[in-house]
Amino acid sequence: MIKPKVCILRSAGTNCDKETAAAFRLAGAECELLHINSLVNRQRMLSDFHILALPGGFSYGDDIASGKIFANELRFKLADSLRQFIAEGKLIIGICNGFQILVKSGLLPGSAELKQNTSLIINDSGKFESRWVYLKPAGKCVWTKGLKKIIYLPVAHGEGKFVTQDKTVLNSLKKNKQIVFQYCDVKGKSSGYPDNPNGSMENIAGICDETGRVFGLMPHPERHIFAAAHPRNWELKSKIEGDGLQIFRNGVKYVRENL
Amino acid sequence: MQYKVEVVDKPGIFDAIGQGVKKDILDLGINSVKEVKFIQVYTLEGNLTEKQVVEICSELLTDKVSQDYSVTTPELANQKTQRQFIIEVAYNPGVMDPVEASVLKGIQDLGILGVESVKTAKKYILTGSLSSLQLKTISEKLLYNKLIQHVVNPDAVQADIQHQPGYRFNLITVDLLKATDAGLLEISKKGQLFLNLDEMRQIRDYFRKQKRNPVDCELETIAQTWSEHCYHKTFRGNIDYKEIQAVPALGDKSIKGLLKATIMKVTNELNKSWCVSVFKDNAGVIRFDEKNNICFKVETHNHPSALEPFGGANTGIGGVIRDPMGTGMGAKPILNSDIFCFAPPDLAFNKVPSGSLHPKRVMKGVVSGVRDYGNKMGIPTVNGAILFHEHFAGNPLVYCGTVGIMPKDKSFKKTNVGDLVVVLGGRTGRDGIHGATFSSGELTHESEIISSGAVQIGNPIQEKKVLDTILQARDANLYSAITDCGAGGLSSAVGEMAAELGAKVYLDRVPLKYSGLSYMEIWISESQERMVLSVPPKNIDKLIEVFANENVEATVIGEFTDTKRLELYYEETKVCDLDMHFLHDGIPQTTKKAVYSQVKHKEPRIPQKKNLTPDLLKLLAHYDICSKEWVIRQYDHEVQGGSIIKPLAGIVNDGPSDASVTKPLFDSSKGIIISNGINFRFGFIDPYWMAASCINEALRQIIAVGGSLKEVAILDNFCWGNPDKPDRLGSLVRASYGCYEAAKEYGVPFISGKDSLYNEFSVHGKSTSIPGTLLISAISVMDDVNKCISMYAKKAGSLIYVVGKTYDELGGSHYYDLYGAVGNQVPKVNYSESKKIFSALNKASEKGLVKAMHDCSDGGLGVALAEMVFSGGLGAEIFLAEVPYESAARRNDFLLFSESNSRFVVEIDKKNKEEFEKTLKGLDFGLAGCITGGNSFKIHGLDGKLCVEADSRKLKESWQAPLRW
Secondary structure, X not given: OOOOEEEXXXXXXXXXXXXXXXXXXXXXXXXXXXXXXXXXXXXXXXXXXXXXXXXXXXXXXXXXXXXHHHHHHHHHHOHHHHHHHHHOOOEEEEEOHHHHHHHHOOOOOOOOXXXXXXXXXXXXXXXXXXXXXXXXXXXXXXXXXXXXXXEEEEEEEOOOEEEEOOHHHHHHHHHOOOEEEEEEOOOOOOOOOOOOOOOOHHHEEEEEOOOOOEEEEOOOHHHOOEHHHOOOHHHHOOOOEOOOHHHHHHHHHHHHHHO | OEEEEEEEEOOOOOOHHHHHHHXXXXXXXXXXXXXXXXXXEEEEEEOOOHHHHHHHHHHHHOOOOOEEEEEOOHHHHOOOOOOXXXXXXXXXXXXXXXXXXXXXXXXXXXXXXXXXXXXXXXXXXXXXXXXXXXXXXXXXXXXXXXXXXXXXXXXXXXXXXXXXXXXXXXXXXXXXXXXXHHHHHXXXXXXXXXXXXXXXXXXXXXXXHHOOOOEHHHHHHHHHHOOHHHHOHHHHOEEEEEEEEOXXXXXXXXXXXXXXXXXXXXXHHHOOXXXXXXXXXXXXXXXXXXXXXXXEEEEEOHHHHHHOHHHHHHXXXXXXXXXXXXXXXXXXXXXXXXXXXXXXXXXXXXXXXXXXXXXXXXXXXXXXXXXXXXXXXXXXXXXXXXXXXHHHOOOOEEEEEEEEEEEHHHOOOOOOOOOEEEEEEOOEOOOOOOHHHOOHHHOOOOOOOOOOXXXXXXXXXXXXXXXXXXXXXXXXXXXXEEEEOOOOHHHHHHHHHOOOOOEEEEHHHOOEOOOOOOHHHHHHOOOOOEXXXXXXXXXXXXXXXXXXXXXXXXXXXXXXXXXXXXXXXXXXXXEEEEEHHHHHHOOOOOEEEEEEEOXXXXXXXXXXXXXXXXXXXXXXXXXXXOOOHHHHOXXXXXXXXXXXXXXXXXXXXXXXXXXXXXXXXXXXXXXEEEEEEEOHHHHOOOHHHHHHHHHHHHHHHHHHXXXXXXXXXXXXXXXXOOOOOHHHHHHHHHHHHXXXXXXXXXXXXXXXXXXXOOOEEXXXXXXXXXXXXXXXXXXXXXXXXXXXXXXXXXXXXXEEEEXXXXXXXXXXXXXXXXXXXXXXXXXXXXXXXXXXXXXXXHHHHHOOOEEEEEEOOOOHHHHHHHHHHHHOOXXXXXXXXXXXXXXXXXXXXXXXXXXXXXXXEEEEXXXXXXXXXXXXXXOOEEEEEEEEXXXXXXXXXXXXXXXXXXXXXXXXXXHHOOOOO
């Protein structure tokens, strides 16, 4: 059985790389933290990996718009190797800033010409907010198989409001089961702020591409891999695992079974 | 050619920034603005084709889904309709535009190379009827700060910083040899050296022996090294202390070094084996586990934050993060702590000292500054406090602290002769020249066109890149020492690293942001995000490669020598040649006078009331006590994945936690507890007891989350008024002795500290000191984070115990503050009793008996009970007659709101009643009541009759409302 290899891609301002690597390692993968320069300069090849992870942070300081400059690097410097990576059936996950990058590069919801038709814009509250949110999984994403009906993860972002270019894009996301996570209240019902922390359309917190293998989400599963991180961990006395770990396990399992 | 690009949200997209500004305008009392539209402006300079401009706009500057752009022409700019006002805010020339580098990189990534510079601006279109005075108010009070920004005049041509005339070398010497005393003082004043006559004479005598006049750069180097900011003259000099009236009496003293006589003395006497490095490095270092050490430093950035709250706090947190990075061989920052003191945010505009910003704006700016830097560095902000008093109106306090972790074998550094001096990170500009000494009145944007001087803006991504690469270079053993460039810039960093050896530095080799800097400016500039390394020559190529791989600039600027001299060159000319011994030890000893006399305050006459519910509601809404959720939510307190006890706790995660607990390693359950103690109100009565109470408060928060006093280290941060005034210095002395006594009694050593003196400002011509404010920060190692205790009530039916005795110590309490009084009965500390309580409660936590614990501090028992209950979304029934209380007055209000030290509220499951009481045997505790279902919060007074009855949701609302912005 192969040991899945994960490329955790960094740039100036990436800051959740180490905990993302810790989550993948706990799930059984081998991780390497690569600076984007080493791919651009072709010192290293994306094809050496099974999973590409774009961790959270503030790539290039969120200057211009969150994820924009990193996304352009992917579009203009690494587009071919990314297309090939996806075509080979491999996996991509983008968390928080990573999700912003995937959306702004057009890798999500995904099209051959990498055209951006959704976005993550400034929260309705106008400010960065850090809080825990309840999420309802749905859709056909390989990363979210076997999750509980509602999971609990922290969000921490200033630009997380999911919007689509138009109704058609939104409808096609729904039709193709590409909506992976929706913000909800403790009982799983749709509700307003702060359960939906940013004003996202249809409470959307995460989406995948048509293959279900390219996945992006605003909340941080890597910050809830141990039960101790849960803000009310006394409720969960016997548990040692956090809600986020299963997501990384799913990625690793998929590689083992399919690649 | 200049291209001005404007990016605006598409119709139908919610303009969150515009809406925020609209709300802020309402706060100013201006309600005629119907709409605010926000536009982001980029001004590109360079030779571009039309196609290239379109490509930059559509592929980089605009989000196609949500935004439109226009390349503005003068005709378009004038197309506003009636009742529309445009305010465009841009940075002053010379002020770093933090976005420029990213935009330039983004343009290069498109394969377009013709852009020379990028400037950003923010444009606001206001719709509504406004007078020109209102427009001015909105601009000045809300949208820009003239020290770093200006409102763009559409007709004016922007100054061009890129094409300044180059610098032509010109050696400047200062005629010191022939100067009279008056002349010496004139030289000090004119040069903003802030050296006194004794010091100037000492310098003159030194140069007389050298038979030459100093170069300006030498004088600046000495002034920087001997400054209060860097040398801490007050704490290291002699003090002649007289005490007129105080209990306990310290007696008249002749103190040889206040720091050595108090703070450092206790550390030496306690001599703890787990203290790895104290008072030597950029941060204090203690043991964490078998493999790692942790370090902690807390700094202040008060004056810069007063003038430019965002930039001041931004560079304050940026600076303190560099302290752990520059400790030992470099530590990885793992958490931040931020404590602020402001004037009340609803202070009337006519009470704001002229020249100062309104406290609400100061607070919003400071919080944004910390948010920006801390979040972008990926360091969780897990602990903090915010306090308010009118006397902070001209001079807020901004304390920033950072903890770092490093391998045990990387905890020490040693500069070697022959090593190269390497500067890395940000480039050097005119930022922060004479940073510590500038005065606000003399700074205007007219006089400071280029040298926007002391006010700076940070670039957190630059610092993040430096951090990422330093840790790689550290682990590859490529350098032998590291320190950060903070106050005093290269002068301070190189001067300290070379103190025992000597150094040669070639100033023309330092990379600059723009041309035109003199050799002296290069040497003392306080530009941010720079570090200095000492590198063995054999490693230099490898080292530069490590940094270059991630686009960080590292440059050799000199070498460390064995000459015991500081030698600086510009091109071929020597511009400084100073004896290291004179530089570091040549400062004349001073003796300052200090006098302390206890002030007698008026005792308030508060009538006894049957119903104390209104007082409790008011206390919960006191700015010091009320919820700081608006602030805390803006800080990422979860990044790095190790946050266990978070700043907010409760059934819906919004109650006030005591200490924070962080688990820094993925493969270990060990944790770090961080807490703080601060209460300037007690200092109004006696700084000695204020210090003891601050230490007690920091320690009881550690106990409250399940920690112990086994391995606790503390840090001192004194923010005081002018120490040249005997009364200010007298209270500082008394606080220092309070620190000594309390730390000694509890066995908790100081490992680091800092003082910020001269915090005074003028109101109506009269100089007012800030309240002398001591911050005690505590750090402790916890073996198993799974044994943490949180503060909120967990279950209906649990028992509520009050542990620790209450006295009628209302002096300096928030209850008295409600009635406009200070009083005289300041809380004292009973060391032997409190040590027993701390130890017993720790045992109870270890045994797993404790469901919840909260410390009693601001607002006393009443507030602690309320917070615990409403955070748990429950109710309670409490009987004051069961609470340990030693009193002559025996009043319900005194018992509920006294701020006596060493007290806790503890929730215990019924089944653990006996075991818990056994653990606390012989101590002062009482079974005061129980947690109830529903939301009814009832307190029975000493006579058994109800004295508080409220819905806990109403209590919570009162607590949340004041700062819910």
